[in-house]
Amino acid sequence: MNKVTVGRRKASVARATMTAGNGTITINGKDYKDFFPLTYLQNKVEAPFKTSESEGKYDVSINVFGGGIKGQAEAISLAVARALIVDNPEKRPPLKKAKLLRRDARKVERKKTGLRKARKQEQFSKR
Numbered sequence: 001m002n003k004v005t006v007g008r009r010k011a012s013v014a015r016a017t018m019t020a021g022n023g024t025i026t027i028n029g030k031d032y033k034d035f036f037p038l039t040y041l042q043n044k045v046e047a048p049f050k051t052s053e054s055e056g057k058y059d060v061s062i063n064v065f066g067g068g069i070k071g072q073a074e075a076i077s078l079a080v081a082r083a084l085i086v087d088n089p090e091k092r093p094p095l096k097k098a099k100l101l102r103r104d105a106r107k108v109e110r111k112k113t114g115l116r117k118a119r120k121q122e123q124f125s126k127r
Helices: 039-051 069-087 089-097
Strands: 004-009 012-020 025-027 058-065
Touching: 004 069, 012 069, 025 039, 039 069, 039 089, 058 069, 069 089
Parallel strands: 025 058
Antiparallel strands: 004 012, 012 058
């Protein structure tokens, strides 16, 4: 199995290529623990493997770009979950129950003219 799957979140796009192996996770040529030094982001990347009970069975090579580190971690999580399903469709129910197959479509709202930000306005003055 060498299918490329895509995960997106906010402005981040992640492409994951999964092969049978010993559990190596590489992101943009670095180990995922070096790429994401924060523990909660490492847990986001590991979540699909823990949920589907397939830790240490696959090597994953991930290319991610755009957005910030949290958006990138969530995009990677979605890409890995989709790759696990391509390899073994029986892993779909636990991943779906853990909401790891859901694409979070929320993005930053654009700034409107005449406003400070997307919705923030100048304080109203009656006089």
